[in-house]
Amino acid sequence: MKNEFAEVWFYNQGWQAHEFQQKCWEALANGESGILNAPTGYGKTFAIWFGVLAQYYAKEAMQEKKNKKKTLHTLWITPLRALSKEIHKATSQVSQDLDLDYEIELRTGDTTVANRQRQRKNPPQALITTPESVHLILATKEGQDYFKHLEFIIIDEWHELLGSKRGVLIELALSRLKAINPNLKIWGISATIGNLEEAKDILLGPGTKGSLIKADIHKKIDIQTVFPDNLEKFPWAGYLGIRLLDKVVDIVNQYKTTLIFTNTRSQAEIWYQQIITYYPEFAGLLAIHHGSLSDEVRTWVEEALHEGRLKAVVCTSSLDLGVDFRPVDCVLQVGSPKGIARFLQRAGRSGHRPDATSIIYYVPTNSLEIIEGDSLKFAVKEKIVESRIPYVRSFDVLIQYLMTLAVGDGFYADDILQEVAQTHCFESITQEEFDQCMALLIHGGSTLQAYDDFHRLVLVDGKYKVTSRKLAMRHRLSIGAIVSDLMMRVKFRSGKYLGSIEESFISKLNIGDVFWFSGRQLELVQIMANDAIVKPSEKKKGVVPSWMGGRFAISPDLGIAIRHSFKSIHKTQGISPEIKFLKPLFKEQESLSALPKEDELLVEYIQTKYGYHLFLYPFEGKLVHEGMAQVLAYRLSLIKPTTFSIATNEYGIELLSETEYPIDEKLLKQLFSPQQLHQDINSGINVQEMARRRFRDIAGIAGLIFQGFPGKQMKSKHLQANAGLFFSVFSEYDPGNLLLREAYDEVFDFQLEEGRMQIAFERISKHKIIFSKPNKLTPFAFPIFADSFRERYSNEDWQSRLEKLKMQLLDG
Known part of the structure; x- marks a missing residue:
């Protein structure tokens, strides 16, 4: 089907429309909803936008224009303000080029009060905004009327929102907007994830079939591992990264523009500092970009990149999303990317042009990490990519949403329960659970009735409303589901x-x-x-x-790819450059202990002057290992009570104690039994303390604690104390409280990753255990030992001590 607006505009640009763009225009013309999956830089925005414009003007042509009041036609929701600006720029350019009277405006946290009021009285045809801003509009009088004539909602970067509570905000907003306008067309734009079909179903809701349009564009990706000159046979984390500084700068000098991705903000700061210190000629040509920098700094960096004024930017995932600047020539990834999808997204930042190859250099931060170069190539070749796990039963977000509706026009409880039960997040909600949420809002539930601040909802003519101006203002200031340390x-x-x-x-x-x-x-x-x-x-x-955000876990899929790479370490032919380079390390490992195969678990028991070290190598990623280690320590302490110091990295676990255990294969099989895992997690880990910390965020989202006014935020210790008080009260007097249960569920699902732990224990219980008792630390053991060693000694001391220890091992 032809789209005249697109034809004219594309012709003037000298562009040819992609097949996926034409499919989108056709689906939109047929009144369908759906999801578009296409790589960044191929015109995803235009694939949806021209379909929206065609529908608008087709309808306009059929209606009388006389005295017709302008209404909101399209809502475009993005997770990032920077992304909103890009979309506003691209879509406004189309209206300008084609001389259309279709107005597009931004509404984000930066929009002035005067502009917001003007937008309410005189709405543009399209509003580009964030999930939080949509809820803010719903929290105003006649806010629901504002959306009465809405025809399209586009959710950009849906894969990003899906795995977070902001995705739940979207699901709830859509449930209300669909009830206001049942003919609403919903489109999501998503990168490739393992569960695209599920992502579509969650977005569109039950009973809506919708299209899944995939761009048939296969980007060529060239992954190159940066090798050190010498292999460290006894490596330790972080040591090698900066050692490769000269090689990284050589790569940067080969290209016009480069993005240097690090996993954490602290790593970004270190790399920026090191490059400027040792290569002062980069002053003014190198910038840094991460989520904690001011908008002004980030905008400057994005614009300077766009205009080609910078040679390189050291950044974190703050540049992962589709912030659109001129594509860079090269991307560097420092350290394990922890996930395949993240790695691919970062690679795609280079060579945006169709048919251009994306070049990405992988810079390992320790010797063992070199193997991930091989794992990533395998994952890309086999098209392995992670799924995004959606949140379910997030009652804190539901309580906030009910409050939002009550602050706005009010709501009828039965109607809203029916709407909410249509979302994926709350499809299992019972009447009793909904009544509990309502009770918490009406009178503070069974424990907070004595406090006026928790008598939030009032029944007026059958509708629940908030009549207190103070509570309404507090609520509007607290809308959202983004939580972090203060x-x-x-x-x-x-x-x-x-x-x-x-x-x-x-x-x-x-x-x-x-x-x-x-x-x-x-x-x-x-x-x-x-x-x-x-x-x-x-x-x-x-x-x-x-920053607290620095605790990334290796994704399950990358874990599979890494374990696959270990298949190759025994081969002598047809191996990758990474495995070839690591051969001396593997040889050393084999001579001192053993080399595990893909379906084997290596366990080492070593005595040193520091005590008895039990090393295990499940290759499940640091977060899962942290939980596993505590379960194993608990199970061992049942045999003989002792105190363990625990250390973990992405590949393995160390349990160190002064007590010797009769370790053998039979005992190890018992330790890794998947039986009674849930009970042992509860007994061996201070789950209550973890839940108490998690509860602070839940209490904030649900509005139990007020975070403070802009510029006068409450101190985190006060917030923690207030949340801790609620946690104790609920634990003692209301153990069935939904928010309390949610805190524990989130600890098991997200912090301890109980599901992954269960799978890991089951997998290992079927593996052959290779038990070894080396007489000194091995190359696999040394990096984990080094991490725990670092904790034990002061900053100045540990590096020289560790170096000395390494020399002894090499000499021995």
């Missing part, structure tokens, strides 16, 4: 804002301490309320902020 603003004395840092980091610093942030060395001058006042410093030593 942030403090970092400012110069002049007032210039640099970005924000987690309070837990700043609270450990003394006045006069130096830290790296925003690519600068800063000295802490004073703390005023929520601001950390700093000045530039010349001191050579500084600490790097650590």
